[in-house]
Amino acid sequence: MSGTSSVLNPPADAVAPVRHPDAPAPGELLGTHYEHCFGCGGGQEHGLHLAARAGEGVSVTAEFTVRAAHQGAPGLAHGGILATALDETLGSLHWVLRTIAVTGRLETDFLLPVPVDTVLYLEAEVTAVHGRKIYCTATGRLGGPDGDVAVRADALFIEVKVDHFIDNGRPEEIRAAMEDPDQVRRARAFEVNP
Numbered sequence: 001m002s003g004t005s006s007v008l009n010p011p012a013d014a015v016a017p018v019r020h021p022d023a024p025a026p027g028e029l030l031g032t033h034y035e036h037c038f039g040c041g042g043g044q045e046h047g048l049h050l051a052a053r054a055g056e057g058v059s060v061t062a063e064f065t066v067r068a069a070h071q072g073a074p075g076l077a078h079g080g081i082l083a084t085a086l087d088e089t090l091g092s093l094h095w096v097l098r099t100i101a102v103t104g105r106l107e108t109d110f111l112l113p114v115p116v117d118t119v120l121y122l123e124a125e126v127t128a129v130h131g132r133k134i135y136c137t138a139t140g141r142l143g144g145p146d147g148d149v150a151v152r153a154d155a156l157f158i159e160v161k162v163d164h165f166i167d168n169g170r171p172e173e174i175r176a177a178m179e180d181p182d183q184v185r186r187a188r189a190f191e192v193n194p
């Protein structure tokens with residue numbers, strides 16, 4: 001079964017996404033946006049440890065190895081974990097747009113079971129932008145970047161400012177993040193968008 005809800009179709013006056021001039025070069029490893037992120041941080045023992053790279057245009061690629069801690073059924077990845085891998089890959093697009101955005105809607109198709117120890121080859125791209133709304137799509141493939149599609153998603157991300165996190169995050173983590181000059185510099189850099 002497939003098909004997306006109408007809110008994920010860009011309106012007629014949406015524009016094509018623009019790769020930011022300071023975006024990392026295609027192939028460059030993007031690193032984590034936050035050490036304790038479940039998707040990409042090194043500080044989460046059972047996290048996905050997803051490693052994303054800038055792609056051509058407004059796209060990224062990523063790899064995620066399914067581990068025993070990520071099971072739903074015996075020996076198989078949990079669907080929510082696979083949705084998280086797609087969400088994280090889509091979230092990494094902000095490095096190429098140089099815009100901070102959060103997931104508003106994420107619609108996922110699960111097409112093939114994904115066993116433990118599998119490497120999921122992910123790719124995401126922005127398809128259109130309309131004001132603060134960023135329309136994007138992602139796939140996760142088995143066996144290699146050109147392998148069979150196991151999971152796919154269409155999503156709508158919404159642009160936010162750093163204050164979104166400062167105003168809503170638990171104070172102790174926000175305090176710690178604000179005491180880390182690298183974290184503050186990295187987050188603020190994305191707010192300046194020529």
Ligand SMILES: CCCCCCCC/C=C\CCCCCCCC(=O)SCCNC(=O)CCNC(=O)[C@H](O)C(C)(C)COP(=O)(O)OP(=O)(O)OC[C@H]1O[C@@H](n2cnc3c(N)ncnc32)[C@H](O)[C@@H]1OP(=O)(O)O
Pocket residue numbers: 007033034039087088091092094100101102103104105131132133156158160162165166174177178183184187
């Ligand atoms: C020093 C401090 C350091 C901080 C460091 C931070 C660094 C961070 C860097 C990078 C972070 C990247 C993280 C990636 C992680 C992976 C991605 C995730 O999992 S993100 C988490 C899950 N998502 C949420 O938690 C969103 C929760 N939702 C909200 O907060 C709000 O609903 C929000 C911001 C999404 C929208 O709220 P509004 O009040 O700002 O704006 P409104 O007016 O409601 O929406 C704007 C437009 O978007 C549409 N819209 C919004 N939500 C929609 C939805 N669910 N479906 C369809 N349309 C939606 C609306 O209809 C509106 O459209 P029209 O402009 O009128 O055409």
